[in-house]
Amino acid sequence: MQRQGPLPPVTAPGASAGEARPAESRTPAALLERRLLLQVGAMVANQLAAKAVELEGGGVVWHGEAWKAANATGAPRGFQPDGVHDIYGGVLGVALFLAAQARVGGDERARDLALRALAPMRLRARQALRGDTHALPALGVGGLVGLGSLIYGLAVLGRLLDSPELAEEAHALTALVTPERLTGDREYDVVHGCAGAVLSLLSLGPAVHTPNAAGRTPLELAWLAAEHLLAQRTAAGDEPLSWVSASAGMARSGMAHGVAGICVALARLWQHRGGEPLLQAISEGLLFEQRLFDTAGGNWMTSSTGPGKSLLGWCQGAPGMALSRLALVETGVPVGIEKLAREDMERALATLRSAPPFPLDHLCCGGMGWVEVLLRIWQHTGEPGLLERAHVLAHWVLRAAKARGTFQLGSTEPFEPSFFQGLAGVGYAFLRLAEPRVLPCLLLLE
Secondary structure: OOOOOOOOOOOOOOOOOOOOOOOHHHOOOOOOOOOHHHHHHHHHHHHHHHOOOOOOOOOEOOOOOHHHHHHHOOOOOOOOOOEEOOOOOOHHHHHHHHHHHHHHHHHHHHHHHHHHHHHHHHHHHHHHHHHOOOOOOOOEEOOOOOOHHHHHHHHHHHHOOHHHHHHHHHHHHHHHHHHHHOOOOOOOOHHHHHHHHHHHHOOOOHHHOOOOOOOOOHHHHHHHHHHHHHHHHHOOOOOOEEEOOOOOOOOOOOOOOOOOHHHHHHHHHHHOOOOOHHHHHHHHHHHHHHHEEOOOOOOEEOOOOOOOOHHHHOOHHHHHHHHHHHHHOOOOOOHHHHHHHHHHHHHHHHHHHHOOOOOOOOOOOOHHHHHHHHHHHHHHHOHHHHHHHHHHHHHHHHHHHHHHOOOOOOOOOOOOOOOOOHHHHHHHHHHHHHHHOOOOOHOOOO
8 A cells, every 4th residue: 555654753651762661551641732733633634635636627636445346336425526525535534634634734725725635625615506417326315425415525624624605506406306216215223314414504503594495494304314214114024113225235334324324313303303203213223233242242233134243333333323422412402312412422432431442543433533532522522531532542553553654545456545444534533632622523514
């Protein structure tokens, strides 16, 4: 794999440069210096700038794994020839990191590159809103891959770059989230389905109450998506009601593709407008996932009918479970649901406190995903040990990357720029450690 250097010098917090003890074996005397965290962000931004591919018309794209797959298959995710435009593996995710680098690091070059990365997608969005059915292929509604991804990405970019125009474009795109698209969804989850649509629509802030060009408010659309989710619940045998996605053929646990993420979306909507059916679905979802907890392993199985244990990642397993339960607590759900959520969160945190560092570094199912989860829960609880653990793991990731000359991303490509499984997300997580109150937790679609 291609080296990503030069990585900044790495010294354990409070240690001298000659110390060689592994970071995961001890608690730091202090946290990683803000200067070092910003150096990592600058290094990632420089690497992305060096690998940007110029497009006709002034835009840029990056040729990572998602781009290669989309262009090889002609799948709807790939809007050839100008790239993949979602957050998970496409240019939107890269643009979000660059916007964060501009905001936190005062990097005007990163700001310019972020806007150039957005240019092809913004053009296609305008064409689609004018009725060009070929501008945006048959996208789903998901919050990380799909129309919801475009809405959420533009909304966050509008805030990071202080650009009301981007926020207005995010709202305008809600006109493409039609009832037909929502009721046609058979994935239901945060990444590809209606749960992601709910979260992206609710991310628009006060504009959630403003009608779009089709006459519907984002809040009304979010409720339509939730009604579809409520209507699609099924159960196998004596299991609580949950959701069976078309692609998996089974109900799954987890934040990315499972019940945990769907419950977060329903809870955020309940916070906006109430509704006993939403609470009932959340309660049954928690009971479904509690049945999948493996006490001996400290982790959740993916399904009662499919493969065994989940990954230890944001996507599936204890890290994402902890984050989802935190999100439920923060919506102010009734005490019965809150009790179940807190029990699960403590189980998951016990695993994160004791498990050895993950071999991969990225956000989706790697070490920096653990860092982000611990950081976000620390923001809620203020528990110093969580913040220290986050810094210990980040230091381990950085020190190991320094030794091998590259972050461990698990990609088949020599350069992987993407957000959830690539360099952009790693850079964003380091910037979040530097400025957790400035940058939102994108793993929760905040």
